[in-house]
Amino acid sequence: MEIFLFGNTMKVFDYTGGQTMDRKRASRIKRESVLGLPVIDGSTGKKLGVVKDFYAAKQSTQLQGFYVVNKALGGKTMGLPFHNATIGYDAVMVEGELIKSHNQTETENEELKKLLNKKVVREDGVDLGIISDIILDPLTGRIEGLELSESVFEDLMAGRRILPYEPYEYINGDILVITMEQAESIDSSNRGIKNILFNRLE
Known part of the structure; x- marks a missing residue:
């Protein structure tokens, strides 16, 4: 099975049964449903880590990005800017590798928590x-x-x-x-x- 995103529609290709299914992405999702999702590089298929949480600037209604934990890097937490990510049903897709210089301090999401x-x-x-x-x-x-x-x-x-x-x-x-x-x-x-x-x- 392979997943592709076209605007607001997610197409799921099932190669075993030869079927294509359209899954409309929800217009609203819960924080709880995002936690633990794998973060995948859309161009290579490489798993970059899992979503630990998301963060937003103080006094802002806009999500800035995600905290991503990668066990291969010793459990290091890194920041993934929202504009580089696509939230899917079963994974967060990323355009390119995570950038180490985008390390975040987890105090940025304390206001929401x-x-x-x-x-x-x-x-x-x-x-x-x-x-x-x-x-x-x-x-x-x-x-x-x-x-x-x-x-x-x-x-x-x-x-x-x-x-x-x-x-x-x-x-x-x-x-x-x-x-x-x-x-x-x-x-x-x-x-x-x-x-x-x-x-x-x-």
């Missing part, structure tokens, strides 16, 4: 859930939102919700307090049992 597992509360005291993941656009690198988890039952029935991302000034505490206006912008992921059932009935 601080948001994970943080409780979100509306300014009037209403609990909106826990930040369970970070959502991004794989084509543009824009950080789209924060995934909110209320409880196992609510996640199953209604699906997790998405709080549009913006750089938050106060993130060092245990709780992220948002305004009423920010809370109104929270969107449903439409993946819960209730949403699936109602969509079928429409």
Whole structure:
């Protein structure tokens, strides 16, 4: 099987069965789905390492790149600029080798990691859930939102919700307090049992 990218469409060629499948790339993906993906040089097929995390500049909504770990280099962490990468279903494809001069300090993604597992509360005291993941656009690198988890039952029935991302000034505490206006912008992921059932009935 071989994978090629054509714009937003991923073509998967299965040489054993002689079939070609088109797989549309998702417009939004989770941080968790990128971690651990192999990083492959698209011209040589060489595996350059695996994705450890991604990083963005402080107070920015734009992904800058990925931290890539290569065990062959003693577990050294290197930086892969986003503009040199393509995020696929099963791998991150790279144009050329990683450049050693692009070493990054992992403090650059601390601002985002601080948001994970943080409780979100509306300014009037209403609990909106826990930040369970970070959502991004794989084509543009824009950080789209924060995934909110209320409880196992609510996640199953209604699906997790998405709080549009913006750089938050106060993130060092245990709780992220948002305004009423920010809370109104929270969107449903439409993946819960209730949403699936109602969509079928429409």
